Amino acid sequence: MQPFTTLTGIAAALPIPNIDTDKIIPARFLKTIKRTGLGSALFHAMRYRPDGSEDPDFVLNKEPWRRAQILIAGPNFGCGSSREHAPWALLDFGIRCIIAPEFADIFYNNCFKNGILPIKLPQAVCDALAEDARLGANARLTVDLERQVVVRPNGEEIRFEIDPFRKRCLLEGLDDIALTLAHADKIAAYEARRRAAEPWAVG
Amino acid sequence: MAEAARPRTLFDKIWDAHVVERLPDGTAILYIDRHLVHEVTSPQAFEGLRLAGRRPRRPDLTFAVADHNVPTSDRSVGIEEPESRLQVETLERNVAEFGITYFPLNDARQGIVHVVGPEQGLTLPGLTIVCGDSHTSTHGAFGALAFGIGTSEVEHVLATQTLLQKPAKNMLIEVNGRLGFGCTAKDVVLAIIGRIGTAGGTGHVIEYAGDVIRGLDMAGRMTICNMSIEAGARAGLIAPDETTFAWLKDRPYAPKGEAWDRAVAQWRTLPSDAGAQYDTRVVLDASDIAPLVTWGTSPEDVVPITGAVPDPDDEPTEARRAAKRRMLEYMGLTPGTRMQDIRVDVVFIGSCTNSRIEDLRAAAAVVNGRKVADGVRAMVVPGSGLVKQQAEREGLDRIFKEAGFEWREAGCSMCLGMNPDQLKPGQRCASTSNRNFEGRQGPGGRTHLMSPAMAAAAAVTGRLADVRELVAH
Numbered sequence: 058m059q060p061f062t063t064l065t066g067i068a069a070a071l072p073i074p075n076i077d078t079d080k081i082i083p084a085r086f087l088k089t090i091k092r093t094g095l096g097s098a099l100f101h102a103m104r105y106r107p108d109g110s111e112d113p114d115f116v117l118n119k120e121p122w123r124r125a126q127i128l129i130a131g132p133n134f135g136c137g138s139s140r141e142h143a144p145w146a147l148l149d150f151g152i153r154c155i156i157a158p159e160f161a162d163i164f165y166n167n168c169f170k171n172g173i174l175p176i177k178l179p180q181a182v183c184d185a186l187a188e189d190a191r192l193g194a195n196a197r198l199t200v201d202l203e204r205q206v207v208v209r210p211n212g213e214e215i216r217f218e219i220d221p222f223r224k225r226c227l228l229e230g231l232d233d234i235a236l237t238l239a240h241a242d243k244i245a246a247y248e249a250r251r252r253a254a255e256p257w258a259v260g
Numbered sequence: 261m262a263e264a265a266r267p268r269t270l271f272d273k274i275w276d277a278h279v280v281e282r283l284p285d286g287t288a289i290l291y292i293d294r295h296l297v298h299e300v301t302s303p304q305a306f307e308g309l310r311l312a313g314r315r316p317r318r319p320d321l322t323f324a325v326a327d328h329n330v331p332t333s334d335r336s337v338g339i340e341e342p343e344s345r346l347q348v349e350t351l352e353r354n355v356a357e358f359g360i361t362y363f364p365l366n367d368a369r370q371g372i373v374h375v376v377g378p379e380q381g382l383t384l385p386g387l388t389i390v391c392g393d394s395h396t397s398t399h400g401a402f403g404a405l406a407f408g409i410g411t412s413e414v415e416h417v418l419a420t421q422t423l424l425q426k427p428a429k430n431m432l433i434e435v436n437g438r439l440g441f442g443c444t445a446k447d448v449v450l451a452i453i454g455r456i457g458t459a460g461g462t463g464h465v466i467e468y469a470g471d472v473i474r475g476l477d478m479a480g481r482m483t484i485c486n487m488s489i490e491a492g493a494r495a496g497l498i499a500p501d502e503t504t505f506a507w508l509k510d511r512p513y514a515p516k517g518e519a520w521d522r523a524v525a526q527w528r529t530l531p532s533d534a535g536a537q538y539d540t541r542v543v544l545d546a547s548d549i550a551p552l553v554t555w556g557t558s559p560e561d562v563v564p565i566t567g568a569v570p571d572p573d574d575e576p577t578e579a580r581r582a583a584k585r586r587m588l589e590y591m592g593l594t595p596g597t598r599m600q601d602i603r604v605d606v607v608f609i610g611s612c613t614n615s616r617i618e619d620l621r622a623a624a625a626v627v628n629g630r631k632v633a634d635g636v637r638a639m640v641v642p643g644s645g646l647v648k649q650q651a652e653r654e655g656l657d658r659i660f661k662e663a664g665f666e667w668r669e670a671g672c673s674m675c676l677g678m679n680p681d682q683l684k685p686g687q688r689c690a691s692t693s694n695r696n697f698e699g700r701q702g703p704g705g706r707t708h709l710m711s712p713a714m715a716a717a718a719a720v721t722g723r724l725a726d727v728r729e730l731v732a733h
Contacts, residue, residue, distance in 0.1 A: 077697045085678060087328075089347075092304050137695060139410055141392075141410035141412060163409070234415065237420045240281050244289070251291070256515075257384065259318075
């Protein structure tokens with residue numbers, strides 16, 4: 058996994074509540090056996106008109122936000138399906154950080170597995186960042202994961218909270234399967250205990 | 261010893277019994293007892309295993325079935341669509357290579373993964389169950405801690421049979437009183453989502469309790485737990501009881517003989533202790549619940565069938581007014597329209613929410629002796645091949661077919677429109693599924709969620725209809 062340390066980039070505002078994972082990537086684009094190449098399907102129904110051409114009014118179709126790396130989103134972003142194709146599509150488009158008042162649990166979790174940093178900040182702060190984002194390329198945001206701050210174009214620093222374990226995994230780009238496998242003996246001991254007590258449960 | 265005596269919730273008990281190791285920051289390595297796998301969210305996980313030179317730790321606790329993009333028409337011709345075929349063939353290669361039990365397309369046990377798991381007795385009280393699908397919450401109806409995971413976590417479970425997790429918060433939702441005539445488990449869960457909202461359960465596991473929940477059969481309990489995710493909760497739970505045990509006994513993978521007796525004795529210790537603490541409590545009175553339908557593009561947009569399309573101007577903030585206006589535009593509805601005056605083009609009875617034999621019986625009772633209204637396409641997609649066989653033994657297929665319904669093969673079908681079963685742009689559907697998101701059932705499609713009996717009523721009247729006016733009290 059690509060580590061996440063600091064990021065300075067263009068932010069796009071998409072302050073719509075309840076953007077579900079079907080909206081991030083519709084189910085008909087999930088018929089793939091790969092993780093890559095999904096960026097073109099990102100936000101498909103909002104981004105393209107029925108004839109397949111780009112909707113020039115959609116933020117990610119406009120300059121400079123076509124090059125956005127940060128998304129300022131609305132509450133309950135990523136609700137619905139567990140499809141990891143949603144963060145894959147965002148990543149493939151170039152989004153590495155999403156800032157929202159609230160995320161749906163499974164999507165939030167899936168971001169960390171893909172080197173995307175989801176940041177929860179109060180609605181009023183998200184509103185201010187969305188205003189910054191609307192200023193475009195001259196108003197880049199900086200996200201510093203080590204220091205847990207978002208730096209606004211005016212230099213103001215906004216602190217955010219993050220689970221320490223997830224922070225470390227992101228900073229170092231760790232493979233959490235390898236971390237867990239370091240406890241393989243504990244897993245085996247657990248299985249032996251459960252097998253004795255509840256043979257129907259673990260075979 | 262004071263700590264051990266602390267009253268615990270059902271969730272606390274299952275959680276505590278599955279912690280392999282607590283890491284210094286409080287993250288737990290949580291053991292997973294059953295891993296259900298389907299064709300859409302697993303190929304990248306198996307590929308990841310291969311690339312890292314790993315193998316599944318417990319293929320014997322892993323079970324696979326193809327459901328999301330399989331055709332629900334004649335299976336003898338194979339899968340026409342090349343991408344769907346590749347996904348199913350990839351799953352078949354993976355299960356063969358790694359020795360995982362698989363219920364193939366031509367096997368009567370094939371069906372929607374959340375119908376198949378319980379039906380086979382893979383789902384048991386007190387277990388942890390995961391699947392790369394958000395509706396894994398369904399299995400919580402049996403008192404199992406079951407939740408959806410992403411593909412990276414599918415790979416993590418394959419490799420380690422565990423997940424890295426932090427404990428969720430406990431929410432208790434009590435539904436007391438008696439359900440009114442014509443009201444079902446689907447109406448209860450839609451009422452709950454309408455009350456707490458689609459983010460109301462975020463960060464929580466919801467335990468459902470109260471007289472109404474106790475009185476539900478297992479199909480109804482599965483419908484409720486299934487839509488926990490639409491209330492924002494990854495998992496829903498219902499304490500196991502005699503109804504649960506009777507339903508599970510003699511299922512193919514359920515314990516037998518002495519092991520069954522030991523298991524039941526252990527399962528009886530699972531219900532929440534008196535005095536257990538919940539972070540959030542919600543109480544609903546069943547007498548306030550009417551047959552419900554959704555009007556918008558979020559499952560929280562519920563209204564009684566006797567009601568009307570709401571007016572965005574009644575919303576408290578401009579952001580909410582704008583969101584509701586956009587929904588109405590998408591749905592092609594105007595404020596004040598009576599719900600019962602809304603005509604439908606398609607009726608879909610199916611999905612992991614409502615495709616079990618009890619759901620089909622409820623729909624057939626309304627359809628019996630009637631015809632699908634002119635111009636309406638109506639389809640029934642049973643949840644599994646076994647549900648289909650059972651329905652055919654009971655003659656339900658004849659009732660549906662004589663009325664003009666399509667009687668199809670098992671799969672997820674039009675719930676998410678990954679296979680050819682899709683709405684056309686602008687088409688309006690009365691659906692027993694779980695999500696009315698924009699484009700969910702096909703690009704531009706318009707979804708109204710409701711119970712199987714209400715969907716049947718829509719099919720025979722050609723509009724959203726109050727089932728209470730169609731059947732004898």
